[in-house]
Structure formats: structure tokens, C-alpha cells
Amino acid sequence: xxxxxxxxxxxxxxxxxxxxxxxxxxxxxxxxxxxxxxxxxxxxxxxxxxxxxxxxxxxxxxxxxxxxxxxxxxxxxxxxxxxxxxxxxxxxxxxxxxxxxxxxxxxxxxxxxxxx
Numbered sequence: 001x002x003x004x005x006x007x008x009x010x011x012x013x014x015x016x017x018x019x020x021x022x023x024x025x026x027x028x029x030x031x032x033x034x035x036x037x038x039x040x041x042x043x044x045x046x047x048x049x050x051x052x053x054x055x056x057x058x059x060x061x062x063x064x065x066x067x068x069x070x071x072x073x074x075x076x077x078x079x080x081x082x083x084x085x086x087x088x089x090x091x092x093x094x095x096x097x098x099x100x101x102x103x104x105x106x107x108x109x110x111x112x113x114x115x116x
Contacts, residue, residue: 006050009043010113016040017047021110029103033096041095045078045087048102051109052079062108073101 010017016036023029033041050056052074066074077087077098087095102109 003055006043006046009039009046013040013043017044017110018114020044021107021114023103023106026103029106030100033099033103038092041092041099042088044099045084045095047113048074048078048109049081049084056112058109058112062105062111065108066105070102070105073098 016032017040020029020032023032047056051058076083078084087098
């Protein structure tokens with residue numbers, strides 16, 4: 001995956017990602033996911049791909065807040081390029097439902113992006 005192109009996508013979707021990061025409740029985060037564009041969802045998925053492959057680091061404290069179920073979902077869905085391709089090719093409803101499972105820890109996952 002081209003990192004330069006991904007950086008451009010992060011810049012393009014930074015306000016949406018910040019809104020998701022700063023959402024003070026799961027229901028508010030859910031609204032941001034529901035009304036997001038397909039490209040915003042894809043950018044978030046690619047961000048999780050880089051986290052799951054260790055190219056973007058998250059702090060140990062934030063990592064420890066993830067449950068085994070959430071870690072399993074991230075690894076299963078985003079770790080391999082083929083899994084990421086399947087996720088990106090899936091329908092919008094499937095994408096949003098998988099990402100909703102990560103809403104309780106979304107601030108911890110996005111922390112690195114906004115606090116460097």
C-alpha cells in the first residue's frame with residue numbers, strides 16, 4: 001500500500017477523523033460512522049491496517065484498553081492485505097457494523113494520529 005497516497009487520504013479526512021476521535025460517547029461516534037462517506041470509512045480501515053502491522057504505533061496504555069475480542073477483530077479484518085481488500089470490497093453495511101464494534105476504543109486507536 002502506498003504510504004504517500006495514504007497520507008493524502010489522512011489529510012483529506014482529518015476533520016472527520018478528529019470528530020470521531022473526540023466523540024464523547026459511543027452513540028455520537030455511531031452517528032459519525034453512519035453519516036460518513038465510503039472514502040472516509042476506507043481511510044479508517046487503512047489506518048487500522050497500519051496499526052495492526054505495527055507501522056503506526058499505539059501506546060502500551062492504549063493497547064491494554066483493547067479487549068481480546070477487539071484485538072481479534074482488528075487482526076482478522078485488517079492485518080493481512082488480502083483481509084483488508086475483502087473489507088474494502090464489502091458492502092457499506094458490513095463495513096460500518098465491524099467498525100461499530102471498535103467505537104468504545106476509537107479514541108485510543110486514533111490517539112497517535114492527533115497527539116504526536
